[in-house]
Amino acid sequence: xxxxxxxxxxxxxxxxxxxxxxxxxxxxxxxxxxxxxxxxxxxxxxxxxxxxxxxxxxxxxxxxxxxxxxxxxxxxxxxxxxxxxxxxxxxxxxxxxxxxxxxxxxxxxxxxxxxxxxxxxxxxxxxxxxxxxxxxxxxxxxxxxxxxxxxxxxxxxxxxxxxxxxxxxxxxxxxxxxxxxxxxxxxxxxxxxxxxxxxxxxxxxxxxxxxxxxxxxx
Amino acid sequence: xxxxxxxxxxxxxxxxxxxxxxxxxxxxxxxxxxxxxxxxxxxxxxxxxxxxxxxxxxxxxxxxxxxxxxxxxxxxxxxxxxxxxxxxxxxxxxxxxxxxxxxxxxxxxxxxxxxxxxxxxxxxxxxxxxxx
Numbered sequence: 001x002x003x004x005x006x007x008x009x010x011x012x013x014x015x016x017x018x019x020x021x022x023x024x025x026x027x028x029x030x031x032x033x034x035x036x037x038x039x040x041x042x043x044x045x046x047x048x049x050x051x052x053x054x055x056x057x058x059x060x061x062x063x064x065x066x067x068x069x070x071x072x073x074x075x076x077x078x079x080x081x082x083x084x085x086x087x088x089x090x091x092x093x094x095x096x097x098x099x100x101x102x103x104x105x106x107x108x109x110x111x112x113x114x115x116x117x118x119x120x121x122x123x124x125x126x127x128x129x130x131x132x133x134x135x136x137x138x139x140x141x142x143x144x145x146x147x148x149x150x151x152x153x154x155x156x157x158x159x160x161x162x163x164x165x166x167x168x169x170x171x172x173x174x175x176x177x178x179x180x181x182x183x184x185x186x187x188x189x190x191x192x193x194x195x196x197x198x199x200x201x202x203x204x205x206x207x208x209x210x211x212x213x214x215x216x217x218x
Numbered sequence: 219x220x221x222x223x224x225x226x227x228x229x230x231x232x233x234x235x236x237x238x239x240x241x242x243x244x245x246x247x248x249x250x251x252x253x254x255x256x257x258x259x260x261x262x263x264x265x266x267x268x269x270x271x272x273x274x275x276x277x278x279x280x281x282x283x284x285x286x287x288x289x290x291x292x293x294x295x296x297x298x299x300x301x302x303x304x305x306x307x308x309x310x311x312x313x314x315x316x317x318x319x320x321x322x323x324x325x326x327x328x329x330x331x332x333x334x335x336x337x338x339x340x341x342x343x344x345x346x347x348x349x350x
Contacts, residue, residue, distance in 0.1 A: 053295060055321045077271055077295040080302075081322070089325055103273055107299075110306055 001025065004066045004092075006052030006082045007073035008035045011098060015072060017043060027061055052082040055089055063090040070096045076104050083113045136213045139201070147173065147205055150212070156196035158217050166190035171211035174204040222247065222284045222310075224270035224300050225291035229316070229336075231256035233288065238263045245279045248291075270300045273307065286312040294319050301331055 001024050005012050008030030016026045020043060029052040030036050039047040050057035052071065063069070069086040071079035076099050083095040096115040097108055102124075108116045125138065140149040154161065160168055165176065165188050179188050181198040194216075204212045219242045223234050226248035234246045235258040244263030247270045248254065254265040268275030270291065281287065287304035289297035294317045301315035314332050317323040323335040 053322065054319070055325070075295070077293065077299040080299050081295040084298075084329070085322070085325060088329060101272065107303055107307060111302060 001067040002062075002065055003027070003068045003070065004029065004052075004058075004061060004063060004086070006069075006071045006079070007098075008032070008039050008047060009072070009074060011074075012072045013039060013042075015070065016046060020046065029057065029061065053078060053085060055085055058082075058085060058090060063092060066090070066092050068092070068094045068096065070098075072098045074098075074100060076100050080104075080108060080111065080113070083108075084111060087112055136209065136217075142203075147203055148209075150202055150204055150209065152200045152202060152213060152216050154194055154196060154198050154200065155217055158194070158196070160194050160216060161196045162193055164190065165192050165194070168194070168215060170202075170215055171204070171208035174202060174208050174212045176200050176202045219243070219285040220280060220283055221245070221286045221288065222276070222279045222281055222304075224248075224287070224289045224297070226250075226253040226256060226265070227290065227292060228256065230288075230290045231258075233290070234263060235261055247275060247279050271296055271303065273303060276300070276303065276308070281308045281310065284308075284310050286310065286314070289313075289315045294322055298322070298326060298331070305331065 003019055003024050004027050005016050006029045008028045012028055016028050019026045026046050028039055028047040029050050030047055031051055033049055036047050036049045048061055063086055069083060069092040071082045073079055079097040083097045086092040087095050095113050097113045099105060099108060099116050099118045100120065102118045102121045105116050105118060137151045138148060139151055142148060176188055178201040179186055179192060179198055181195050200216065202212060221237055221242050221244050223230050223244065223246045226246045230246060234244050238244045238261050245266055246263065247266045247268055249269050251267050257265060266279050268278065270276060281304060287310045289301045291297055297315045297317060301313050304310040305313045314334065317326060317333050317335050318337050320335050320338050323333045327333050
């Protein structure tokens with residue numbers, strides 16, 4: 001695949017290194033001549049000095065034949081604009097933007113950026129996982145955003161402890177797919193009884209999340 | 219009209235002063251307090267320190283009730299992003315965005331933003347002065 005990366009900072013550098021070693025054709029666009037020199041020394045001639053938001057630069061590097069366009073600078077507005085130019089002027093099929101302010105995620109999606117990666121959110125998710133203060137944790141948002149996979153820990157105080165799955169009424173669009181207990185992981189049947197401190201992996205919609213938590217933990 | 223202006227440079231401050239004099243309710247957002255020195259002494263509107271591409275500050279500036287939003291910071295990309303937030307997230311009825319780069323301006327115009335490129339306007343004016 002031909003992949004263009006805008007921004008030759010730390011993220012851009014390690015990203016291009018990884019993609020090159022996977023055998024992709026990679027091109028890095030970077031404004032700063034010193035950073036360009038460093039990348040050229042380390043990774044070879046895969047870097048062009050220029051502004052990744054400018055249509056002229058993007059024409060020069062053959063953006064119209066790129067399979068993927070990744071904007072990885074540390075400025076959200078630059079990442080948004082370069083992805084929009086790549087998408088609308090050069091019809092790049094897949095655009096990916098790094099975002100710093102997690103609040104921008106919705107905007108970027110609305111404006112046609114295919115994938116957004118928020119390092120702030122990623123770190124937050126890890127903290128949530130390591131420090132379980134909340135009985136319900138997001139594991140994954142499924143593509144399209146309508147459904148998500150969550151993990152629910154059953155507290156010993158839950159009134160559902162000891163009850164079989166068939167007696168537990170879940171909100172619409174929600175299903176428990178897996179129960180992880182002391183004995184390992186198991187796909188629940190109607191007769192599987194909930195145990196205290198077991199972990200449940202469930203599919204649910206963002207709207208039904210609170211109801212699902214209440215149905216299992218209260 | 220309630221008008222939010224992002225960027226209090228020469229153009230932003232001049233515009234804010236003019237609209238304020240015409241009796242509009244004007245809020246100017248700029249990340250640098252020092253830039254508010256450019257506002258005329260008679261300015262009755264609200265200067266607000268903050269980042270105009272951050273929705274929290276835009277809400278503080280009253281973007282939800284604004285009739286118009288004008289982005290005139292030094293950065294084309296900042297203007298483009300803030301203008302798109304105003305248009306697509308807050309449905310501000312009139313959004314105008316300054317873009318210096320004529321190529322970028324052309325693209326965002328086709329994407330439905332109302333844009334002005336001072337580069338083009340200035341160059342045309344100068345040409346007409348010389349040859350007109």
